[in-house]
Amino acid sequence: MIPVTETIALDEREIEESFIRASGPGGQNVNKVATAVQLRFDVRRSPSLPEPVRARLERLCGGRLTRDGVLVLTAQRFRSQERNRADALAALVALVQRAAVAPVVRRPTRPSLAAKQRRVDDKTRRGAVKRNRRHDGGDGG
Numbered sequence: 001m002i003p004v005t006e007t008i009a010l011d012e013r014e015i016e017e018s019f020i021r022a023s024g025p026g027g028q029n030v031n032k033v034a035t036a037v038q039l040r041f042d043v044r045r046s047p048s049l050p051e052p053v054r055a056r057l058e059r060l061c062g063g064r065l066t067r068d069g070v071l072v073l074t075a076q077r078f079r080s081q082e083r084n085r086a087d088a089l090a091a092l093v094a095l096v097q098r099a100a101v102a103p104v105v106r107r108p109t110r111p112s113l114a115a116k117q118r119r120v121d122d123k124t125r126r127g128a129v130k131r132n133r134r135h136d137g138g139d140g141g
Contacts, residue, residue, distance in 0.1 A: 002015075002093065004093050004097055005096075007100075008053065008100055010041075010092075014047075015040070015041050020034055021033075021034050021035075021036065022034075022076035022079075023036075023076065035078070035080060036074060037084040037087075037088045038073070039072070039073045039085075040070055040071070041070065042071075043057055043065065043070065045069070053099050056099040056102075057096060060099050071092070071095075073088050073092055
């Protein structure tokens, strides 16, 4: 089990990894060894995720989510397969952690009478500053 939060842990069997050839630097090694990691995680069918977390995760994934609800993460920052695996896994954990945090519901409030009065006073003062900048000469500047 991969711990994500105190209540959520992902089962390793839910994560599928495949190795592909990476682009970028690496010399001759880049043409011979598949160091990039493509991690696949089925968000919609995962028994590890509670329903609200699943819904938020689907929104967070954006274009990385397939039509079938599979999250596809590609990691190719490093030249070694092992570091790319750890990078992809860390990205998955970070995404699930972000989805696990429920958004704070905004409670609508009203401005106080004093706040309204301060706003009107500020507008009046600002208008006076602009009015004092004007000059009555007709030449425009």
